[in-house]
Amino acid sequence: EDQVTQSPEALRLQEGESSSLNCSYTVSGLRGLFWYRQDPGKGPEFLFTLYSAGEEKEKERLKATLTKKESFLHITAPKPEDSATYLCAIYYNQGGKLIFGQGTELSVKP
Amino acid sequence: DAGVTQSPTHLIKTRGQQVTLRCSPISGHKSVSWYQQVLGQGPQFIFQYYEKEERGRGNFPDRFSARQFPNYSSELNVNALLLGDSALYLCASSLVTLTDTQYFGPGTRLTVL
Numbered sequence: 001e002d003q004v005t006q007s008p009e010a011l012r013l014q015e016g017e018s019s020s021l022n023c024s025y026t027v028s029g030l031r032g033l034f035w036y037r038q039d040p041g042k043g044p045e046f047l048f049t050l051y052s053a054g055e056e057k058e059k060e061r062l063k064a065t066l067t068k069k070e071s072f073l074h075i076t077a078p079k080p081e082d083s084a085t086y087l088c089a090i091y092y093n094q095g096g097k098l099i100f101g102q103g104t105e106l107s108v109k110p
Numbered sequence: 111d112a113g114v115t116q117s118p119t120h121l122i123k124t125r126g127q128q129v130t131l132r133c134s135p136i137s138g139h140k141s142v143s144w145y146q147q148v149l150g151q152g153p154q155f156i157f158q159y160y161e162k163e164e165r166g167r168g169n170f171p172d173r174f175s176a177r178q179f180p181n182y183s184s185e186l187n188v189n190a191l192l193l194g195d196s197a198l199y200l201c202a203s204s205l206v207t208l209t210d211t212q213y214f215g216p217g218t219r220l221t222v223l
Contacts, residue, residue: 087153101152
């Protein structure tokens, strides 16, 4: 059973076309939800940590939000350099480990 | 400040061989975790070490082992390599626990032939 699901698997946007990526989770007792950006062949780069429902974090064109069962990564007016795979991960009370989703591959065309 | 460093960058081995991967955490970070990432998937947790002790283990066979040194650097060892062990191996460091933000290194690309 997948505990973390990201959608869509792939997203193609035109430069300036805003959109959202979704990360949903099925576990209880969430201790933290993390967003990372990963470029091909490289390690994930930390973006945001969210700890409780209602929390929001922003950085440049990105904004992350958290509800009780999902998180959204909103991308406003994206640029080609935002093209990457975006990963979310959770840590919860009974898990004992960080669990990643499969990622959303974002492509932004000029 | 230097980030998480890993060595080597790339490695090619044959089936049955053994491999050792190395990781140095961010200065001040005492916890190191290891992940395996196969193409097209998210990273999968292998181990977490804190203060030289194993604090968490993922669903990996006993062929995988790790240790942490007094300076908080870490090694991941994989014995009896299989073709399916080919992956990007990632090391992440955090201050203490897994709820602290984990910062990843660039990874070691392991190819098993």
